[in-house]
Amino acid sequence: MHIEKDRVSNLSIQDDFLPEEEFVALRDMIMSDVFPWFFQTTIVWGKEDGEIYEKEKETSPGRLAHVVYHHNVPESSFYESHIFPISKQLRIGLLVRIKINLSLRLPTPFKSEFHLDVGMLPEDIIAHYTTSIFYINTCNGYTEFKDGTKVESVANRLVSFPANIEHRGVTQTDEQGRYVINFNYLKRPEE
Numbered sequence: 001m002h003i004e005k006d007r008v009s010n011l012s013i014q015d016d017f018l019p020e021e022e023f024v025a026l027r028d029m030i031m032s033d034v035f036p037w038f039f040q041t042t043i044v045w046g047k048e049d050g051e052i053y054e055k056e057k058e059t060s061p062g063r064l065a066h067v068v069y070h071h072n073v074p075e076s077s078f079y080e081s082h083i084f085p086i087s088k089q090l091r092i093g094l095l096v097r098i099k100i101n102l103s104l105r106l107p108t109p110f111k112s113e114f115h116l117d118v119g120m121l122p123e124d125i126i127a128h129y130t131t132s133i134f135y136i137n138t139c140n141g142y143t144e145f146k147d148g149t150k151v152e153s154v155a156n157r158l159v160s161f162p163a164n165i166e167h168r169g170v171t172q173t174d175e176q177g178r179y180v181i182n183f184n185y186l187k188r189p190e191e
Contacts (some may be wrong), residue, residue: 001155008101010161010162010165011145011149011151011156011160011165012158012159012161012184013151013157013159014157014159015154015156015157015160016156017086017089017156017157017158018085018086018089018156020079020099020156022085023081023155023156024088025032027084027136027156027179029078029082029098030136030181031136031177031179035066036066037062037065037066037102037113038065038066039063039064039065040062040064040065041060041062042060042112043060043062043110043112043168043169044060044112044113044115044168045102046124059110059134060096060110060112061104061106061110063101063103063104064100064101064104065099065101065102066078066098066099066100066102066103067097067098067099068098068099068181069095070082070097070098071097072095075111078100079098079119080109083098083181086134086181086183087183087185090130090132090183090187091162091187091188091190092185092186092187092188093185093186093187093188093189094185094186095183095185096118096121096129096181096184096186097117097118097182097183097184098184099158099181099182100179100180100181100182101169101178101179101180101182102170102177102178102179103116103141103169103177103178104171104176104177105169105171105172105174105175105176105177106171106172106173106174109170109171109172109173110171111168111169111170111171112169112170113168114146114166114168115166115167115168116131116165117163117176117182117184118131118163118184121163126163126164127162127163127164128186128187129162129163129164129184130160130161130162130163130183130184130185130187131161131162131163131165131182131183131184132158132159132160132161132182132183133151133159133160133180133181133182133183134157134159134180134181134183135153135154135155135156135157135158135159135179135180136155136179136180136181137153137155137175137178137179138153138154138155138174138175138177139153139172139174139178140152140153140172140174141153141169141170141171141172141178142169142170143159143167143168143169143170144167144168144169144170145166145167146160146165146166146167153172153178153180163184
């Protein structure tokens with residue numbers, strides 16, 4: 001595991017997050033030719049991000065996404081069949097959103113705007129929530145935090161952090177796609 005800078009407090013990185021057999025089944029499904037993808041014009045998603053969304057509309061190459069869960073409703077059959085084991089390990093108490101993202105290879109990296117995934121929640125509430133990013137494949141893209149901390153995209157790696165920490169995705173130049181799953185949730189207490 002390599003972290004270029006370790007400045008984000010409460011940052012957790014777990015390599016080999018899923019057992020190999022579960023991970024391979026999940027990866028093969030998401031990276032298959034038949035997985036349903038939907039184009040989004042920006043990488044920062046949704047007008048609830050206001051100014052950030054508007055700024056990025058001018059320069060974003062867009063990306064493909066698959067919304068699994070949003071606004072208290074499963075949006076995809078993929079939720080029950082493949083995402084539930086991850087959700088169980090994350091100790092999700094209250095789920096806000098799960099979204100699978102696919103960034104296509106570009107000749108130079110595109111850095112999205114820094115943002116919060118749950119920017120629609122009141123500021124005093126966001127700090128209690130968690131954002132987790134699960135990396136499906138290894139590539140030279142990465143997640144960058146506003147303080148300069150970078151987490152490399154490594155297959156079967158999970159990075160978790162408080163949802164009030166601004167971050168952004170940086171696209172890859174080596175692999176054809178960068179696949180990640182974003183989870184936004186409130187953890188249930190340890191049993």
